[in-house]
Amino acid sequence: MMIIGFQTANYFARATNYQTSMDLWGEAERKVIETFSLAEFDRICGDIQGAGFQDIELWMGHSFPKFMTPFFAEELQKIWKSHGLSVYSYSCSLGDPVRYPRWTRLCFETAKMLGIELITSGITKESAPVIYSLCNSNAFIGDCVKSSLGHACNTAFSISLKGIDFSDPQQNEEPKI
Known part of the structure:
Protein backbone atom coordinates (compact mmCIF):
# COMPACT_ATOMS: atom_id res chain seq x y z
CA MET A 1 0.00 0.00 0.00
CA SER A 91 10.84 12.65 11.23
CA CYS A 92 13.73 13.61 13.48
CA SER A 93 17.45 14.02 13.71
CA LEU A 94 18.90 11.05 15.57
CA GLY A 95 21.97 13.17 16.20
CA ASP A 96 25.33 11.58 16.94
CA PRO A 97 24.52 8.29 18.67
CA VAL A 98 28.20 7.58 19.29
CA ARG A 99 28.82 10.67 21.42
CA TYR A 100 25.22 11.42 22.50
CA PRO A 101 23.24 8.16 22.75
CA ARG A 102 20.77 9.77 25.18
CA TRP A 103 19.42 12.02 22.40
CA THR A 104 18.91 9.04 20.11
CA ARG A 105 17.03 7.27 22.89
CA LEU A 106 14.83 10.35 23.40
CA CYS A 107 13.88 10.25 19.72
CA PHE A 108 12.89 6.58 20.00
CA GLU A 109 10.92 7.24 23.20
CA THR A 110 9.13 10.22 21.66
CA ALA A 111 8.01 8.20 18.66
CA LYS A 112 6.80 5.46 20.99
CA MET A 113 4.86 7.92 23.18
CA LEU A 114 3.21 9.31 20.07
CA GLY A 115 2.25 5.81 18.94
CA ILE A 116 4.31 6.15 15.76
CA GLU A 117 6.03 2.96 14.62
CA LEU A 118 8.38 4.44 12.04
CA ILE A 119 11.23 6.93 12.45
CA THR A 120 12.73 8.65 9.42
CA SER A 121 16.02 10.44 9.76
CA GLY A 122 19.09 11.48 7.89
CA ILE A 123 22.20 9.86 9.34
CA THR A 124 25.87 9.84 8.53
CA LYS A 125 27.59 6.84 7.08
CA GLU A 126 29.68 6.62 10.25
CA SER A 127 26.67 6.51 12.57
CA ALA A 128 24.72 3.98 10.49
CA PRO A 129 26.32 0.90 12.09
CA VAL A 130 25.74 2.35 15.57
CA ILE A 131 22.07 3.09 14.83
CA TYR A 132 21.65 -0.36 13.37
CA SER A 133 23.33 -1.87 16.44
CA LEU A 134 21.02 0.11 18.74
CA CYS A 135 18.00 -1.19 16.84
CA ASN A 136 19.15 -4.74 17.34
CA SER A 137 20.37 -4.35 20.92
CA ASN A 138 18.31 -5.14 23.99
CA ALA A 139 17.49 -1.44 24.20
CA PHE A 140 15.85 -1.12 20.79
CA ILE A 141 14.52 -4.47 19.68
CA GLY A 142 12.72 -3.93 16.40
CA ASP A 143 13.05 -4.13 12.68
CA CYS A 144 15.51 -1.67 11.18
CA VAL A 145 15.37 -1.00 7.50
CA LYS A 146 18.57 0.36 5.95
CA SER A 147 18.64 2.36 2.76
CA SER A 148 21.95 2.67 0.93
CA LEU A 149 23.92 2.86 4.17
CA GLY A 150 27.28 2.37 2.50
CA HIS A 151 26.69 4.72 -0.41
CA ALA A 152 26.22 8.22 0.96
CA CYS A 153 27.22 10.37 3.89
CA ASN A 154 23.60 11.30 4.59
CA THR A 155 20.91 8.80 3.83
CA ALA A 156 17.31 8.10 4.66
CA PHE A 157 16.93 5.67 7.51
CA SER A 158 13.70 4.09 8.67
CA ILE A 159 13.27 2.33 11.97
CA SER A 160 10.24 0.28 12.91
CA LEU A 161 9.46 0.50 16.61
CA LYS A 162 7.11 -2.49 16.78
CA GLY A 163 7.71 -4.59 19.86
CA ILE A 164 9.79 -2.07 21.83
CA ASP A 165 8.75 -1.72 25.46
CA PHE A 166 10.45 1.29 27.06
CA SER A 167 8.91 0.44 30.43
CA ASP A 168 10.97 -2.77 30.51
CA PRO A 169 13.97 -1.99 32.79
CA GLN A 170 16.28 -4.22 30.75
CA GLN A 171 15.47 -2.21 27.62
CA ASN A 172 16.07 1.08 29.44
CA GLU A 173 19.71 0.37 30.21
CA GLU A 174 22.20 2.52 28.31
CA PRO A 175 23.28 0.61 25.25
CA LYS A 176 26.84 -0.69 25.32
CA ILE A 177 28.64 0.87 22.36
Missing part, protein backbone atom coordinates in the same frame (compact mmCIF):
# COMPACT_ATOMS: atom_id res chain seq x y z
CA MET A 2 1.43 3.37 -1.03
CA ILE A 3 1.05 6.28 1.36
CA ILE A 4 1.08 9.81 0.02
CA GLY A 5 1.57 12.08 2.98
CA PHE A 6 2.31 15.62 3.98
CA GLN A 7 5.39 16.49 6.03
CA THR A 8 4.67 18.92 8.85
CA ALA A 9 8.24 20.22 8.37
CA ASN A 10 6.80 22.07 5.37
CA TYR A 11 5.62 24.59 7.96
CA PHE A 12 9.12 25.33 9.27
CA ALA A 13 8.97 28.94 8.07
CA ARG A 14 5.57 29.80 9.57
CA ALA A 15 7.11 30.67 12.97
CA THR A 16 9.21 33.37 11.28
CA ASN A 17 6.24 34.70 9.32
CA TYR A 18 7.92 33.22 6.24
CA GLN A 19 10.86 35.60 6.63
CA THR A 20 13.50 32.89 6.27
CA SER A 21 15.07 30.56 3.75
CA MET A 22 16.36 27.01 3.59
CA ASP A 23 19.82 28.45 4.29
CA LEU A 24 18.51 29.54 7.70
CA TRP A 25 16.76 26.24 8.50
CA GLY A 26 18.42 25.92 11.93
CA GLU A 27 17.28 29.36 13.07
CA ALA A 28 13.73 28.75 11.84
CA GLU A 29 13.68 25.32 13.50
CA ARG A 30 14.70 26.86 16.84
CA LYS A 31 11.95 29.45 16.47
CA VAL A 32 9.38 26.71 15.76
CA ILE A 33 10.45 24.78 18.86
CA GLU A 34 10.49 27.89 21.08
CA THR A 35 7.08 29.17 19.99
CA PHE A 36 5.24 25.92 19.32
CA SER A 37 1.79 25.42 20.82
CA LEU A 38 -1.06 22.97 20.58
CA ALA A 39 -3.14 25.72 18.93
CA GLU A 40 -0.49 26.07 16.23
CA PHE A 41 -0.47 22.31 15.68
CA ASP A 42 -4.25 22.39 15.37
CA ARG A 43 -3.94 25.08 12.66
CA ILE A 44 -1.30 23.03 10.82
CA CYS A 45 -3.46 19.89 10.91
CA GLY A 46 -6.45 21.91 9.70
CA ASP A 47 -4.42 23.22 6.78
CA ILE A 48 -3.20 19.73 5.89
CA GLN A 49 -6.69 18.28 6.05
CA GLY A 50 -7.98 21.21 4.01
CA ALA A 51 -5.43 20.40 1.31
CA GLY A 52 -6.93 16.92 1.05
CA PHE A 53 -4.28 14.87 2.84
CA GLN A 54 -5.07 12.08 5.28
CA ASP A 55 -1.53 10.99 6.21
CA ILE A 56 1.30 13.00 7.72
CA GLU A 57 4.93 12.66 8.65
CA LEU A 58 5.29 14.41 12.00
CA TRP A 59 8.44 16.54 12.21
CA MET A 60 10.34 16.77 15.49
CA GLY A 61 9.99 20.57 15.50
CA HIS A 62 6.31 19.96 16.22
CA SER A 63 7.02 17.24 18.78
CA PHE A 64 10.45 17.99 20.21
CA PRO A 65 11.90 15.01 22.12
CA LYS A 66 13.40 17.07 24.95
CA PHE A 67 9.97 18.45 25.88
CA MET A 68 7.79 15.42 25.12
CA THR A 69 5.62 14.04 27.90
CA PRO A 70 2.86 11.43 27.81
CA PHE A 71 0.29 14.22 28.28
CA PHE A 72 1.67 16.32 25.40
CA ALA A 73 1.87 13.22 23.17
CA GLU A 74 -1.78 12.43 23.94
CA GLU A 75 -2.83 16.01 23.14
CA LEU A 76 -0.99 15.94 19.78
CA GLN A 77 -2.68 12.63 18.95
CA LYS A 78 -6.12 14.06 19.80
CA ILE A 79 -5.48 17.00 17.48
CA TRP A 80 -4.34 15.04 14.44
CA LYS A 81 -7.12 12.49 14.93
CA SER A 82 -9.73 15.26 15.25
CA HIS A 83 -8.74 16.32 11.74
CA GLY A 84 -9.01 12.76 10.45
CA LEU A 85 -5.25 12.49 9.99
CA SER A 86 -3.02 9.49 10.51
CA VAL A 87 0.70 9.77 11.28
CA TYR A 88 2.86 7.23 9.46
CA SER A 89 6.31 8.50 10.46
CA TYR A 90 8.22 10.54 13.01
